[in-house]
Amino acid sequence: MTSALIPLLPATERALLHRIAVAQSDGRAPSFAAGVARDGYPVWTAVRSAAGGRGESADTQYRIGSITKTFTAVLVMRLRDEGLLDLQDPLEKHLPGTDAGHATIAQLLAHSAGLSAESPAPWWERTPGSLRPELADVLGGQTRMHPPGRRHHYSNTGYTLLGSLVAAVRGASWEEVLRQEILEPLSLNRTSARPEAPYADGWAVHPWADALLPEPMEDLGLMAPAGQLWSTVADLCRFGAFLATGDNRVLSVSSLREMRTPAAPAENGESESTYGLGMQILRVNGRTLVGHGGSLPGFLAGLWVSVEDGIAAAALANATSGPLSAVVAAELVGIVAEAEPRIPEPWKPLSAVDQELLALTGPWYWGTYAFGVRLLPERGLELQPLRGAGRGARFVAEEDGTWTGLDGYYAGETLRVVRRADGSVLHLDLASFVFTREPYEPDAGVPGGVDPQGWRGLPG
Known part of the structure; x- marks a missing residue:
């Protein structure tokens, strides 16, 4: 039985509560x-x-603020995977006429395009989007705050542009594309651009008295792709599970892995927090979490996923400040992961073994560094150092007989087998590095050659 089908222990549930x-x-x-x-x-x-409150339940909608950005990023990655754009394309190629056309799509996704953080006054989160009917009104000329690609500078305006990009390429509104391409396929039936009952009212709590003030709940117009959505904890947890495992109806696991990879330099003093493509990345107590936090006047939200542990947690509050929902969601992941470690799937042998690939397994040497090669399912390979730290990686098989690195130092690099004229293996070539069966094997093609006198003792 997998851990997913085992109820949480009463002690774990009490700790969460x-x-x-x-x-x-x-x-x-x-x-x-x-x-x-x-x-x-x-x-x-x-x-x-x-x-005396309204009696909110797990089915109550709350506004999720900037968690919306992750939804928008998924829509952009779908366009990339369909070949309709490249992440290195300048925005101008697909959405002409903005002052930010120089920024690449990847930079906009990673908040490294150098754009302003906010739209010009008045405060966009508390005013109707009708005050900013055009992208020029959203940008206000603040499109070169920092050199593009040089630093992470969080930008709500950048995600406004990405939403407009989605609409321009698809020929439909961002909201309609979102519904058709994410919400319906993933059965996120309680996630919507506008509140659908039952939903929580947004409140400001007086800092020096237990008194409430209702917050306005405006339609953000063009800014919607940066923070418009409403959702429930159940829908967010389902979306979080998708961010970990993928769903080929929406986005592949490989593209989500790309989104979860740091894409922007961390700010000074924030080594434990980076940003991928539409996802925040945290290191908390030795655990990597991906997801996003969110806030709008009257609401706080957090969604975090530990891919390694298979755990997603969401936390939502209807207050402008106070309970740090994003922090709490991260702590909920930790509570479950530490109290009830993931039960591994049973070990299973390969369904078929390619003898030619099996012959590649075992020890290999890069210079004098010892590595081991293991055979993985679907003709994959894994290279790991046999002692100490080193540059390990997993590799996926390609149709041309090579392998492409999935992670670590060799992510995206090519591994190939170099053979002699008689078909026997001469060496492995990995990103120009030569791996041989013996350290500095004389006839294995080590660059620079090998001293013909071979190994020797230290001269007296």
């Missing part, structure tokens, strides 16, 4: 909802509401 109860109480949130999924299955949800 305690954490969100503290968040709601200390953060003075009118309500606080949270959920956890394990291996794609929901395993826990809970809601804490203020006395």
